[in-house]
Amino acid sequence: MRVPLSWLKEFVDITLPVEDLAERLTRAGLECEGIERIGVEGADLPWDPEKIIIGSILEVRQHPNADRLVLADVDYGAGVPHTVVTGAPNLFPYKDKGRLPKPLKGVFAREGAELYDGHAEGWVKMRLKGRPVRGIMSDAMLCSEKELGLSEDHEGVLILPDDAPVGMPLRDYLGDIVLKFDVLPNMARCLSILGVAREIAALTGAPLRMPEMTVVEDGPPIEGRVRVTIEEPDLCPRFTATLIEGVAVGPSPLWMQRRLTMAGMRPINNIVDISNYVMLELGGPNHMFDADRVADQHLIIRLARPGERLVTLDNKEHNLDASLGGGMLPLLVCDPQGPLSLAGVMGGASSEVSAATTRVLLEVAVWDPTIIRRMSAALRARSEASKRFERGVDYELPPLVQRRALSLLQRIAGGRVAQGMVDNYPRPWQPVTLDLTPREVRRIVGISLSAAEIADLLRPLGFACDLIDDGAAVRVTAPSSRRDITMLADLCEEIARMYGYDRIPLTLMADALPEQRNNPSLELELRVRDLLAGAGLDEAITYSLTSMAAVAAVNPADADASLYLRLANPLTPEREYLRRSLLPTLLEALAQNLRERERVLLFEIGRVYLKRAPGSDDPRPEEPRRLALALAGRRYERSWHTPDETVMDFFDLKGIVETLLSRLNISGVQYVPLTDDPRFHPGRAARLERDGRVLGVIGEVHPDVCERLEIAAPRAMAAELDLELIGALVEPVRYRAISRYPATTQDLSLVAAITVPAAQVAATIRKYAGALLESLTLFDVYEGEQVGAGKRSLTYRLVFRAPDRTLNDAEIAKIRQKIVRGLEHDLGATIRG
Amino acid sequence: MALIDQLNQLEQEALAALERAADLTALAEWKSTYLGKQGALSRLSRGLGALPAEERPAAGARFNAARATLEQALERAEAQLKRAARQHAFEADRVDVTLPGRAPAIGRLHPTTQMLRTIYNVLGEMGFQVWESPEVETDEFNFQLLNMPPDHPARDMWDTFYVETGPGEPTLLLRTHTSPGQIYAMRANAPNPVRAILPGKCYRYEQVTARHEMQFFQVEGIAIGEQISFTDLKGTLVAFAERLYGKGVKTRFRPSYFPFTEPSVEFDIECFLCGGAGCRVCKHSGWLEILGAGMIHPTVLRNGGYDPEKVSGFAFGMGPERMAMLRYGIDDIRWFFSGDERFLQQF
């Protein structure tokens, strides 16, 4: 809501500086988002009071040396008229008519005045300098609206009303300040000058003034000449109508146009402008019909009937069916012949006021917010009127709006006002009355106030307050302008607001600490994040929404749209489906980063969204958490001390995953070769299993995927793990007693067929080594001529230790022999040493 | 020559010879020459037996003193040689200390994660515990139970992504705030008191710009009990702000509107970028909005299973990305979900 200060001051005296006023209102809940100055000090273009002055154009003459220029003699109060060279087309009709019988008023700028350049694109400031134009000195000008910053209009010079005082600085005549408010839904009453003024009056104690409302009812009585029938009283609790005849349609006065412009509305003609002006001023939307285009001057408020159509003001034709009422039939204002307008939302073209209109039928009504909201949403046309109706308009306001509008119409457009007003009020306002106790105020707000103090805080806002029960409570009745007040908590807010949020003391909760609980799921996330950051991975958070194309780039087999939750209203096709895997977005991030750097390691913890089976009790999808990892590039940062140029491969990622799982104390995870997953290299991928349950997958990204994602690295690695399952497998850490006896170390080198997995070799060693084997480390793998084709050698270091004694050589030799025989027997391995 | 004179002479000679010994080999040689079992000193000491008995103790003492002197001199010489040798080694070992070090590869947590942890820690100390809830929600939980029946005008405050559903299925949407979590936390605890933090990803149907994302995190907090009032809300939020922004930070409470709180409040801190003078970031107001809050609406309390006439409570909500943007001076929210290392590696 944009509120010109000059307009506000008609309703309430304001002595505070405007910044203080803005702060005061902000602290009372009406947030002032900005202060815009026009022409006054502090504006982007302040109008210099010495140099930009109202002038009177006395005579317009042809420029002797240029067809497209004229000379204007301007009196600006200096005694001697000043000649101005101008090309303004709107002065040409006055050319060479001698001294004008009725001089025109314009804005005269003297040399040195700062103005906007009328010819420049946008807002470029320039300083007026004297120079000869085609032989005649030009050191002053008449200004266009654009040059003053009033509008984009640079077609001609600004013509002011005849009564504009010559010699007055323009700053004092048109300068203004606009306060920009963010009006929240509960402050709908402040969607009007009156509403804002009422708040200011309540806060400052200044009296509230109402505007001029004088109407001369000089026409015949309205009774019998205008009829209103309400068929839907629940949707139209009140409908008033008046009639004014003999109006002249034309432009509205400059002051009204300026105020509408400053408030953000475009001036149209005097009738429409008055309608808008009164809506902004009092908060009561209204509609002006051309009375001659309303059959029988009979307005009928009813729901649409099958097959009805209406062309609205914006020249769009609508089928008036339930699609236009968001499931309800649209509510219409009709005449006996058919629909005239969409109630409270948009007028119809057929009954619109035109240049030929002489009789105006003025509608001021109150509508049900829901039907208005549905219609304006369906129409995708949220007008200034519907915005107010949706939030609830004061039931008692229509007569006031009628009088103010008629008063302005009569003053500006002329015409005779029919006596009386049709007021159809089937559902009168039911005032809300609440009994509020000091105890309740203390319970909610935390401050101790007496009933009398409570009443004193509420009365300035228009609440009627009576002390009841010997002063133990206040009976509060809300004014009709406060439809937002429905319960005690609403009153508590008003009390807190008026008392001042900043004056309310600070306390810390005194009640007992509520029962505390464990949160293993959060703790797991914390640990996993710390471990992975410690392992050198950076955490990414990517979008939960993705596209089928992005999914298909990673795995065409996953791009089955029927498996995915799809947005009904996506913003872009790139973010249309809720993801079922973190890999598409994380690999995308990997690819992007590899364009910038040689080494990238990323992880993400996030949810995936899995449809539930049909008929499930919970309509929401499952949202299990996943952990994804992606890395590629150099194993070490390029540096002077580590000339290692190697790039990361499968085992870099596997090492990270193994470390993570072991630090979480998850054991017994098997890496089962994964040869048929299109996301991964068939020889360098594994499925992680534990007791038949799949923890996830890990592998080198398939070269096809790398190609599609343009991953610029020889190898890229990725893993995706089920974080929920990982959480379920975490075992508590158990301390093992530390033996005081020395360890014995043995190295064992064996040759086995290349098809025997290393994990199986290790398991076999463990099996035969028994409980005395403290650790087993594979430290050499060799394939080549020395061991023969199809074979490889594996070398392990075995550390033995007993908890209760020093192991002797004989014992160790015995165990070693057992292991050797076991390896030979179970795996066909041969021992090299 | 008397034995003692011979001893004095030997001592002088030995000390002079020690001066000339330039390395450890020479020292070893010197040691065996003078101090060894067959060395000069031992040989000379055999003369002690020939002295008269009454002179023997004094002469013996003199011999011991001489041996001690020479041994100490040897120790000093050894130490000095070692020092010199080490000094030499140091020279050979000298490095350019301005060369870059070997950095351990330690990753970084996302700035949102870091902000969330800070929030959890501060609020955790006040007894608030984390509760999580779904991101894909029903209209009932995202709006209706939070005092926004269908057609409520406040629904305009949240532009919503809807999820396609089959005919007859309930409306599903992407939660526009973490407030549905309030209902879960309340229902799990009512009628007992509760203090909970509700964090998570939220979504808004909004064109993505430097200031607005379609996806963002939110953290809400609720405290419900029998004696909780607006003054507790104020005290808790100020304590929170002081932990995050420093003791004595200037704060401002102003009335606001949220359908699920009444009274509602917007909580501002003095802009720490301009010190309250006004700048681009605070839109020249001198204040930064960091939290929305209020006393939980009686309808919401009732929907959570509480009797609003017996218990009361407050709720507050904040945006960790926005807080991180302010803290680090980030000017574009889109970096948060870019996965771009140029961004991630700054925090």
Ligand SMILES: [Zn+2]
């Ligand atoms: Zn600032």
